[in-house]
Amino acid sequence: MKTLKQTLQSVQQWWQSSPSPEPSASGKKIIIEFQNVHKTYDNSAYPLREVSLAVYKRDFLFIAGASGAGKSTFLKLIYGAEKPTSGDLTVLGETMTDVKGDRLSQLRRKMGIVFQDYQLIPQKTIAENLTFVLRAQGFRPEQIQRRLPATLKMLGLSHKANCFPRYLSGGEQQRASLARALVGTPPLLLADEPTGNLDSHNAMQVMKILQKLNRMGITILVTTHDERLIEFLGQPVLSLDQGRLKPVL
Numbered sequence: 001m002k003t004l005k006q007t008l009q010s011v012q013q014w015w016q017s018s019p020s021p022e023p024s025a026s027g028k029k030i031i032i033e034f035q036n037v038h039k040t041y042d043n044s045a046y047p048l049r050e051v052s053l054a055v056y057k058r059d060f061l062f063i064a065g066a067s068g069a070g071k072s073t074f075l076k077l078i079y080g081a082e083k084p085t086s087g088d089l090t091v092l093g094e095t096m097t098d099v100k101g102d103r104l105s106q107l108r109r110k111m112g113i114v115f116q117d118y119q120l121i122p123q124k125t126i127a128e129n130l131t132f133v134l135r136a137q138g139f140r141p142e143q144i145q146r147r148l149p150a151t152l153k154m155l156g157l158s159h160k161a162n163c164f165p166r167y168l169s170g171g172e173q174q175r176a177s178l179a180r181a182l183v184g185t186p187p188l189l190l191a192d193e194p195t196g197n198l199d200s201h202n203a204m205q206v207m208k209i210l211q212k213l214n215r216m217g218i219t220i221l222v223t224t225h226d227e228r229l230i231e232f233l234g235q236p237v238l239s240l241d242q243g244r245l246k247p248v249l
């Protein structure tokens with residue numbers, strides 16, 4: 001990837017050419033609310049207990065915790081891949097225990113999701129993976145033409161646009177997954193270990209991009225177990241410890 005200064009300049013240019021579909025300065029508004037949420041799985045693992053949390057528009061939170069602490073489960077509840085076993089969860093105005101079908105699809109279109117295992121479509125090139133998302137979000141061809149190259153450039157992937165995911169390194173696939181999550185400038189970005197496969201230089205660059213996008217209005221939740229990254233950025237951190245969510249002092 002480029003130098004940090006070049007990267008941040010391209011974030012600025014990218015944002016100017018693809019402004020958020022939502023106004024970014026509408027005050028402090030709760031967009032995710034967990035109220036005493038529990039989540040159990042059939043095999044009796046007990047990943048989340050009594051989770052209560054309000055996430056405000058434009059927050060940037062890290063969710064830390066050891067392997068198996070429940071970080072992915074926490075994000076899955078937010079994007080509706082799992083349902084709470086009990087308690088109330090509201091995301092962007094939807095009650096997550098009820099939402100399904102078309103309404104869940106509509107809700108997901110307002111989120112950018114970086115999956116731990118990337119989940120790029122293997123039969124599509126990187127450019128096609130991004131285009132697929134933009135079409136689903138209702139962007140017109142000329143908007144797609146503008147967003148696509150700018151997003152790929154921002155993540156240092158212009159030269160990989162026409163490659164299939166299997167020809168990319170793990171780190172490149174991770175950046176492609178991030179590009180796909182960001183290309184539609186969603187109001188909410190959920191990223192599950194988005195730097196797990198990056199060297200420390202690229203991990204820091206990706207985090208700086210996220211920080212800059214957050215300042216421009218995107219609400220961001222990131223899971224990680226990389227303490228150095230958290231210390232460096234100085235963002236608020238919540239820790240999942242045996243299923244309980246605690247602020248890290």
Ligand SMILES: Nc1ncnc2c1ncn2[C@@H]1O[C@H](COP(=O)(O)OP(=O)(O)OP(=O)(O)O)[C@@H](O)[C@H]1O
Binds near residue numbers: 067070
């Ligand atoms: N679909 C599932 N069915 C049953 N148990 C599950 C399922 N998904 C996760 N678990 C269990 O729930 C617990 C939390 O898993 P989760 O993936 O949320 O943790 P994590 O903190 O993201 O871990 P990692 O950092 O290793 O990705 C683990 O004990 C896991 O085995």
